[in-house]
Structures are given as C-alpha cells and as structure tokens.
Amino acid sequence: MCEWVKDKRFFARVRPNLIVDLAKHRGAERVSTVNRFLVRAFLGVFTVALTSCATSPSGPPGTKNTSKTFTTVVVDAGHGGKDNGAFRRYGGAEKLATLDVAKRIERKLRESQLRTVMTRSSDVFISLDERVAMENREKNAIFVSIHFNDSSRRAIHGFETYYHSPMSRDLAVRIQEKLLTIHNSSNRGVRTANFRVLRYAKYPAVLVECGFLSNRREGGEARDSEYRDTLADKIAEAIVEYRYGSGVYASRGNAAPESNPPPAGEVRLPTKSGR
Numbered sequence: 001m002c003e004w005v006k007d008k009r010f011f012a013r014v015r016p017n018l019i020v021d022l023a024k025h026r027g028a029e030r031v032s033t034v035n036r037f038l039v040r041a042f043l044g045v046f047t048v049a050l051t052s053c054a055t056s057p058s059g060p061p062g063t064k065n066t067s068k069t070f071t072t073v074v075v076d077a078g079h080g081g082k083d084n085g086a087f088r089r090y091g092g093a094e095k096l097a098t099l100d101v102a103k104r105i106e107r108k109l110r111e112s113q114l115r116t117v118m119t120r121s122s123d124v125f126i127s128l129d130e131r132v133a134m135e136n137r138e139k140n141a142i143f144v145s146i147h148f149n150d151s152s153r154r155a156i157h158g159f160e161t162y163y164h165s166p167m168s169r170d171l172a173v174r175i176q177e178k179l180l181t182i183h184n185s186s187n188r189g190v191r192t193a194n195f196r197v198l199r200y201a202k203y204p205a206v207l208v209e210c211g212f213l214s215n216r217r218e219g220g221e222a223r224d225s226e227y228r229d230t231l232a233d234k235i236a237e238a239i240v241e242y243r244y245g246s247g248v249y250a251s252r253g254n255a256a257p258e259s260n261p262p263p264a265g266e267v268r269l270p271t272k273s274g275r
C-alpha cells in the first residue's frame with residue numbers, strides 16, 4: 001500500500017472536498033464547464049494513483065518497486081578476499097560457500113532468460129558500499145545477497161531471509177518458502193534487518209542466510225556441492241516465479257560444480273560485519 005494512501009490526514013483532507021465536488025458536479029447546470037473539467041481531471045489523477053498503488057506498492061523515497069518489471073538480478077556473494085565471513089569446522093569458510101551458491105544462482109537465472117550481475121565472481125574483497133553502488137547502478141533490477149549463518153550455539157540451525165524495505169517482503173517470503181521445500185529444512189523466519197546492502201537498496205533487495213556453518217548437519221551440507229546446487233536451484237526458482245509466476249522455472253540440474261570446495265577449519269572469525 002502506498003504511504004500516501006495509508007496517510008489518514010491525506011484522506012481527511014481530500015475526501016470532504018471530493019464529496020463536495022461530486023455533489024456540485026451532480027448538481028449539473030450550476031457547474032461551469034471549467035469546473036467540470038477540473039473535477040474530472042482530479043478524479044482521473046486520483047484513480048490512476050490508486051490503481052498504480054494497488055499494483056505496485058512503493059518503498060521509501062528514492063526507491064523503485066521493480067518486482068513486476070525487473071530484467072536484471074544482482075547476485076551478491078557475501079564476504080570475499082580478506083573477509084572470510086563465518087569460518088567453522090563443519091562448513092569451511094563462508095566466503096567460498098557464498099561464492100559457489102551465487103555462481104550457481106547466476107547461471108540458473110541466465111538459463112531462465114534473466115540478465116545477471118555478480119558483485120564478485122572470484123575470491124576478492126568488495127566493500128559493502130561498492131556492493132550497494134553495484135546494485136543501484138542497474139536500471140531495472142532486484143538484489144539478492146547470499147550468506148551462511150553462524151552461532152556459538154551449535155544446535156541452532158535453519159534458514160533465514162532478511163529484507164528492509166516493505167516492497168522487498170514478498171521476494172523474501174517466496175525465497176524462504178522455496179528453501180523450506182528442501183528435505184529436513186528448518187524455518188527461522190523471514191525477518192527485517194538494517195543490513196547496509198538492504199537499507200540503501202533502491203530496488204527490492206533481500207539477504208538469504210542459507211543455514212548455519214556452526215551446526216554439524218548444515219555445515220556439512222554447505223560443503224556438499226550437490227546440496228549447494230539445491231540451495232541455488234530453490235533461490236533461482238523463487239526469483240523466476242516472483243517475476244513470471246508459478247510453474248515457469250525449469251531446473252537444469254547441477255549448474256556449476258565448485259572446483260575448490262570450502263576447506264575445513266576451526267578458526268572463528270567475525271561474522272556479522274560483511275553485510
């Protein structure tokens with residue numbers, strides 16, 4: 001829903017005038033041709049505004065809801081280079097798992113005729129501001145950031161999908177729902193967060209936490225290329241359906257086997273900085 005439609009003061013201000021104008025308008029002869037034109041013009045603008053709101057909820061000022069029009073997906077592999085992200089015995093370095101899943105998503109989206117832009121396609125450091133600049137440079141895009149999670153409590157597991165702007169919620173819900181179709185998956189919910197890459201996005205933008213590297217089972221899964229391909233497949237399917245509707249996505253199997261699987265390691269590195 002548009003902000004200005006939600007604004008009760010707007011209605012309080014507009015409605016009485018609208019009713020008065022309509023009454024006058026219905027009163028026919030006393031209304032001059034000029035007045036009639038003005039009333040029609042106002043009603044026209046009002047109707048167009050309402051219609052556009054109904055089909056395209058707006059985000060904060062400066063944002064553009066491209067959910068029904070986007071032709072490009074900016075795929076962001078979290079962390080990279082000097083920033084390992086989470087690094088756990090079971091899951092290896094987060095930066096490598098995110099890159100592998102992001103590459104697979106990219107290929108699957110291209111196969112579905114969507115243009116893609118990768119914020120990184122190798123193990124290099126990219127600052128959060130650079131990532132934001134890359135996402136906002138596009139004309140008609142959405143942004144999907146890929147991460148894996150980490151906790152000092154090893155039992156914690158499950159998928160989380162984050163968004164910031166309300167216009168991004170539907171995309172987040174679709175991705176989370178699709179991930180939950182994976183066998184034995186757990187739902188930690190669709191959540192809002194102030195992550196920089198979401199907060200400054202001009203377009204619908206989400207961040208997906210594809211399970212906990214600190215959890216024995218999910219960490220092990222993150223090291224398995226077949227499982228990473230399944231993750232990518234679900235996320236790509238959600239994106240394609242978000243744009244074109246259900247049943248359109250065609251899975252093409254294992255997209256991009258990773259030649260260097262994430263190494264094992266016990267080092268604990270900061271995890272919350274790279275998003």
Ligand SMILES: [Zn+2]
Nearest residue numbers: 078085147148
């Ligand atoms: Zn991360």
